[in-house]
Amino acid sequence: MTDVTENEEDGVQDEAPKSGRGRLLLIGGAAIGLLLAAGAGAFFLMGTGGGQPAAVAGAESQTSVFYDLPEITVNLNTNGQAAEFLKLSIALEVQSESMIPVIEPRLPRVMDAFQVYLRELRRSDLEGSAGIYRLKEELQRRINLAVYPATVENVLFKEILVQ
Template sequence: LGIEEATLEPGEMPAGKVFYKLEPITLNLNAKGQTARFLQIGLTLVLVTDKDVPKIEAMLPRITDYSVSYLRELAPEELEGSANFHRLRENLLLRIRAAAAPVPVADVLLINVFVQ
């Protein structure tokens, strides 16, 4: 009929259609003996279908743990500049996908990022 099915490469995620907002995370950054610095970050997960929402909600403790474990080790200077924000987003996505498996997470969006 002239209609082609989209095929995905191994490890590639289908386009997300559902946005799931996580509770904001506030934590201390790794200041390495300097004045304490804090990070507050808001994340939204992009899910493939709305059927994944209850599954993601069941895994929220693990998703939060994986995210906080990574974020807590960041130094304040690792949150400066657009290249570092891209790296932050990619690293969070890897950890969130691992925590949420087997539920596919298409993307993670950085909604609010405050460093104090």
């Protein structure tokens, strides 16, 4: 009976290392599979690296034309305090060269719309990137109203000076 017990114990002892190795191989295989899946996912999310993304390639095929506006200098609204000035140099981005002959005769309207709006601004309206972004959006809205049927794609600041 001792021999049988020893054999049974030996059998249990022999099986324990085999199942431990099997578990180790199973866990290792699963870990390698997860790493490969994560690497493949990252590869597809980051792009293949060959060529340009479609958005960049499309942007290069469409050429923009830039038109410089005359420099603008206005007094800011100070509510009776010391005078403050805003000086702007702006370029307009339009889709094609054919828009410029439509915009040029309407420049007096554009400059008038800018002057009226800019004179009501306060220094606090221009603080931070959010203030400049709001200024850019409002100028673009006003210029598109003034030059309709032409459209301006973007208003680009070349110089902003508040003094």
